[in-house]
Amino acid sequence: MAKKKLTPMLEQYLRFKEENPGCLLFFRMGDFYELFFEDAEIVAKAVQITLTSRNPNDENPIPMCGMPHHSVEPYLSQLLDKGYKIAICDQVENPKEAVGLVKRDVTRVLTPGTVVEDSNLKSKANNYLGALFWDETKDAGGIAWLDFSTGQWSGLHSRREVELWQWMIKINPSELLLPQGKKVPSQYNELSAQVTSVAPGAYFDLTASKNRVLEMQSVADFESLGLSGKNELTRACGALLTYLEQTQKGDFGHLGEFKPLNLSKHLLLDEITERNLEIFRRLDGKTGLGTLWHVLDRTMTPMGGRLLEARLRQPWRQLSPIDKNLDCVxxxxERDQLRSDVRHALDSVYDLERLSTRIFLGRANPKDFIALQKSLSMLPVLQSCLKEQELEAAPELRKIYRKWDGMDDLTALLESALVDSPPPVITDGGLFKKGYDAVLDEFIELNEHGEDKLRKLHEKELSANDIPKLKLGFNKVFGYFFEVSKAYKGQVPEHFIRRQTLVNSERYITPELKEMEDRILSASDERKSLEYKLFQDLRERLAKARDRFLFMADIVAALDYWQGLAEAARVNEWNRPLLHDGMEIEIKAGRHPVVEEAMGASNYIPGDLKMDKDRRILLITGPNMAGKSTVLRQVAILTIMAQIGSFVPAKSAQLGLADRVFSRVGASDNLAQGHSTFMVEMTETARILRQATKRSLVILDEIGRGTSTYDGLSLAWAVVEELSSRARGGIRTLFATHYHELTSLEGKIEGLRNLNIAVKEWKGDIVFLRRLVPGPADRSYGIEVARLAGVPRGVVERAREILAKLEEKSQDNQSKGAVERASQTLLPGFGAPPIEIPEELVEHPIITQLVDLDVDGMTPIQALMLLNQWKDMIKE
Structure with missing residues (x-):
């Protein structure tokens, strides 16, 4: 359809649509938001509402859909979840005062990374907007991320691009800003759906970024922000601020102080370790039951839940903050009743951080104010739970108690201002209590009791004048009036003004009646208008107190964090760990908290573990299903729990601080990236070998299982040797394996000790004892495990026959090709082709031995000894 045939309103719509490319345009028309053309078709399908037409009888009808403005939030939430961006175009003038087309403007752009409404957010999770910039010429880059709903933001500068992408995976932003042309590396392809490409010159310009950051933070230089000499990180910060300018169309000064991430203060967990240890998500990608987060989260408030998430992502690596938090937990x-009282009070505290943000941005509704009032009323209750004389053992709690801000003034203000159940829309009126404003009280009185006032005026005129049948009436033409029968026409007082003559009566008004009529008829509109103004004034007063809200939000979050960990410890019977600067780890009766939750405490068998200078590398063998992986993960998880200041599931635990925890467990592929199971395994192993330090804790499970037996064994062997030789004494490592040949390394590699998961045979069955005991496993029990797993009986019996013959044949290591012949007999097609030797080399003794060599029947030690013998022969 030609543009000239469109109405002025649709032309206005298309102009805003053109100014906001890539956005669905929600166009305010009276009490509705309307969408047209392609936007209408997209939204109608996405949120399942009716698609109509603006001109159904035309040859080319214009698609259209819409929804009431007061119920638009659920639709916006669905669209944001699906990744759409939404431009909100509001009426910016009163339609009653408009001359011609009502003025409209885009007041904000909603994107997944900038929402602040609770309906679009997970209460106990941050919602990050991220930006990444990498300078190829300088081989340096930076990432920045902010939670617009709370105002917190941070960043990281690095000279390793892969480190930036690893952290971005951990942060998992809802939206990621990248310069146009920048692609997400294939191994981090899961971020692609969150990417918003922006013009590098407009968003990542260095000079503009510096100016924006300095202005936003109200500082004169970058030293105080930790950005000095970090231009790439500054560019990322500038991109975030530019994006907010483009989308928010107003002030976003609620952003707090920029705090770059200090890696030296935290135990580092890469995204692979988080996944393998199932800290936030299970290996199948689901949240909830089966994760460490689910076991630990006993917090009662959104702020406490987000603090727990932050601690789990970045545990401490210094004793001081860990011990201070353990004191509070x-x-x-130790105080069950106090903890119960605190939990009860916290249950009535809403999200102070996000409430204060919406108030500051002018997006709070009346229910937000009620939630704020209820939250503030709990602050004195929480303080009363803490007795200062009892806080000597917890210095952090004592410090909080002395800095407490009860915010009584704001609590009293809110209690005096708002009714208990205000309407959802600000402009509907009915928000404020009587007594808050004298003028408003008059409007409320007229609005609610106007009829009573008219009746009293009627009674006043009856008693003052001798007119027995004086009536009070109303119609739409004349409004309120007094009606007098013609029989009493001569008794009408002078202040009565005739308005209408009827057959049997006359109708009059009085100045007082007219004034009261005007006031009654206009009271409703004037009340709504005044209440809107009072609401804005109240919002302004509360917005100025944002710093106080955030201060107390931090305190409430800390209290919630500590009591939550204490509650989890009490419910699950955990104990306080002892952390130290040494390298030793000693756990007595340790349990895996997630497995125990799933199995039940009565079904879980605790175990002991010790690591010291003589036991730096623990080589753990045993059959599948015996619990090797559980033991490995258990040690890592207890370390992480301890370093967030939590009690741990053990009778006692003495843990040397770790700077990093690495976990390579399980078998998985990544077909989308073209990575096989073995490739993924080797990539993760390579990262560990390159990044692990003396203070690291390494968890390795089944290295080399994704390739051929001898390739895998050789790699596993070499990895063990590398870990034992690093950091002047070896890196603390738990290494589970099925390669029993590795157990021969005990006594040859300093600090390596064999452990196995105890198994007992009983009447033809195997019983998993779930206990670590010294020494190597005597056998793998693989066939027995297969039977327990339900493999058909015939297959199991045949496997036993094959195993018996293979073991019998492999005993004769001097017999030429023993295993080859056995494998050819038992497994057709398994044998290798004969080796052809050049004539000039046939008689060489080494070649002769090599031809006759039974490779499959040799142990690795025998192979090394033979190689050494050949080396000596060559020298001779």
Whole structure:
């Protein structure tokens, strides 16, 4: 359809649509938001509402859909979840005062990374907007991320691009800003759906970024922000601020102080370790039951839940903050009644951080104010739970108690201002209590009791004048009036003004009646208008107190964090760990908290483990299903729990601080990236070998299982040797394997010790004892495990026959090609082709031995000894 045939309103719509490319345009028309053309078709299908037409009888009808403005939030939430961006075009003038077309403007652009409404957010999770910039010429880059709903933001500068992408995976932003042309590396392809490409010159310009950051933070230089000499990180910060300018169309000064991430203060967990240890998600990608987060989260508030998430992503690596937090957790752990009282009070505290943000941005509704009032009323209750004389054992709690801000003034203000159940829309009126504003009280009185006032005026005129049948009436033409029968026409007082003559009566008004009529008829509109203004004034007063809200939000979050860990410890019977600067680890009666939750405490068998200078590398053997992986993960998880200040599931635990925890467990492929199971395994192993330090804790499970037996064994062997030789004494490592040949390394590699998961045979069955005991496993029990797993009986019996013959044949290591012949007999097609030797080399003794060599029947030690013998022969 030609543009000239469109109405002025649709032309206005298309102009805003053109100014906001890539956005669905929600166009305010009266009490509705309307969408047209392709936007209407997209939205109608996405949120399942009716698609109509603006001009159904035309040859080319214009698609159209819409929804009431007061119920638009659920639709916006669905669209944001699907990754759409939404431009909100509001009426910016009163339609009653408009001359011609009502003025409209885009007041904000909603994107997945900039929402602040609770309906679009997970209460206990941050919602990050991220930006990444990498400078190929300088081989340096930076990432920045902010939670617009709370105002917190941070960043990281690095000279390793892969490190930036690893952290971005951990942060998992809802939206990621990248310069146009920048692609997400294939191994991090899961971020692609969140990417928003922006013009590098407009968003990542260095000079503009510096100016924006300095202005936003109200500082004169970058030193105080930790950005000095970090131009790439500054560019990423500038991109975030530019994006907010483009989308928010107003002030976003609620952003707090920029705090770059200090890696030296935290135990580092890469995204692979988080996944393998199932800290936030199970290996199948699902959240909830089966994760460490689910076991630990006993917090009662959104702020406490987000603090727990932050601690789990970045545990401490210094004793001081760990011990201070353990003292606070111990305080609540030892006081069941106090903890119960605190939990009860916290249950009535809403999200102070996000409430204060919506108030500051002018997006708070009346229910937000009620939630704020209820939250603030709990602050004195929480403080009363803490007795200062009892806080000596918990210095952090004592510090909080002395800095407490009860915010009584704001609580009283809100209690005096708003009714208990206000309407959802600000402009509907009915928000404020009587007594808050004298003028408003008059409007409320007229609005609610106007009829009573008219009746009293009627009674006043009856008693003052001798007119027995004086009536009070109303119609739409004349409004309120007094009606007098013609029989009493001569008794009408002078202040009565005739308005209408009827057959049997006359109708009059009085100045007082007219004034009261005007006030009654206009009271409703004037009340709504005044209440809107009072609401804005109240919002402004509260917005100025944002710093106080955030201060107390941090305190409430800390209290919630400590009591939550104490509650989890009390419910699950955990104990306080002892952390130290040494390298030793000693756990007595340790349990895996997630497995125990799934199995039940009565079904879980605790185990002991010790690591010291003589036991730096623990080589763990045993059959599948015996619990090797559980033991490995258990040690890693207890370390992480301890370093967030939590009690741990063990009778006692003495843990040397770790700077990093690496976990390579399980078998998985990544077909989308073209990576096989073995490739993924080797990539993860390579990262560990390159990044692990003396203070690291390494968890390795089944290295080399994704390739041929001898390739895998050789790699596993070499990895063990590398870990034992690193950091002047070896890196603390738990290494589970089915390669029993590795157990011969005990005594040859310093600090390596064999352990196995105890198994007992009983009446033809195997019983998993789930206990670590010294020494190597005597056998793999693979066939027995297959039977337990339900493999058909005939297959199991045949496997036993094949195993018996293979073991019998492999005993004769001097017999030429023993295993080859056995494998050819038992497994057709398995044998290798004969080796052809050049004539000039046939008689060489080494060649002769090599031809006759039974490779499959040799142990690795025998192979090394033979190679050494050949080396000596060559020298001779």
């Amino acid at each position: 111990t305080f609540f752990f």
